[in-house]
Amino acid sequence: MLRTSRVALVPLLACLLLLAGCSSLSGTGDKGYITADGQVTTIPPEERGEPVELTGEDLDGRPLDLADFRGRVTVLNVWGSWCNQCRTEMPDLVTAAAETEETAHFVGINIRDSSTAQAKGFVRAWGITYPSFYSPDGRALLPFSKTIPPRATPSTVVLDAEGRVAASIIGVLPSKLTLTDVVEDVAAEGGGSNG
Template sequence: MRSHPSRPRTPGALVSLLACLLLGTVALGGCSSLEGSGDKGYVTSDGQVEVVAPADRGEPIELEGEDLDGKPLSLADLRGQPVVVNVWWSACPPCRVEQPDLTEAAAELEGDAAFVGLNIRDSSSDQANAYVRTFDVPYPSFYSADGKALVPFYGTLTAYTVPATVVLDAEGRIAASVLGALPSKQTLVDLVNDTAAEAAADDAAAGEDAS
């Protein structure tokens, strides 16, 4: 596990990524230099875990859209607690392998963190909903067949990084990421708990200063 400063999100870079997504290169990998994906369209190795120090975190991630049933969904509504965002698609074998770990982590962290999926590439929400039913996924997912929902995560996620998991802090900033399948359920639980502990320590310090 290693720490790194968040990469700058420049307007030009965002435009470039969006252009790639609109041209359909999500499926072809044309916007990514990630190795180990081959022509499968997903990451084949265990996830690479990276942690971002609080002082190095960027702006809060802003993402609004619709869930798999067409209902409004927003990351802003989940602020005030750690949020786990998992990128997946129904035909991705590593996504299926890691889903039980995600489901168990969501149950273990219920009340302490929110979970939300980010579904890309599925040509219809019916495919995505079939996956949700098969694996009994307990949390909602953004539906973004064209991958545009990845744009706010530029600098951490690429158009070709799936599966991937991001942990946002209580302010909505990227605190940690796992590129590839989760190494284990405990890895994710530890990342979330560490992020929550930071917020608790900050609150305690603020209380001491106020007194």
């Protein structure tokens, strides 16, 4: 009887292991962060939560407050100089920021860089013109805990004019056009402008 039970458990355990491996998120590999497929998730206006509150300092130690960006769409990108996928998507982000400068603000959250020197070098190398929160411990991600999985870098969140999460892209941007289309769609909603 015991032998039969063990034989029956082997296929069951194999199925459980297979199911455990299925996820839309890739593993952390040896880097300690999650990568994903760049899928866009949108939230209808009537289902959006409260405006996101985030204050901190930029890479130069100056105060930075997400509330200052309200009144227009805001694109927030989580990045680190250590992140290979951040390098992959940065040309698209920089181009999208330039193409939508009349419609949207861009701001970054730099995480897990041990010094601002690393982050500033990355900014110079890619010609990034928008500010970034400096958050080496990743605490700046706490207001986005329901949107961005832990250690999911890169990630991009689009906030509406009221500062509410309207869309997210977890993982590398599929393309510059994907992001600019999302920005234009959120901007076209109108209303909610605080100036």
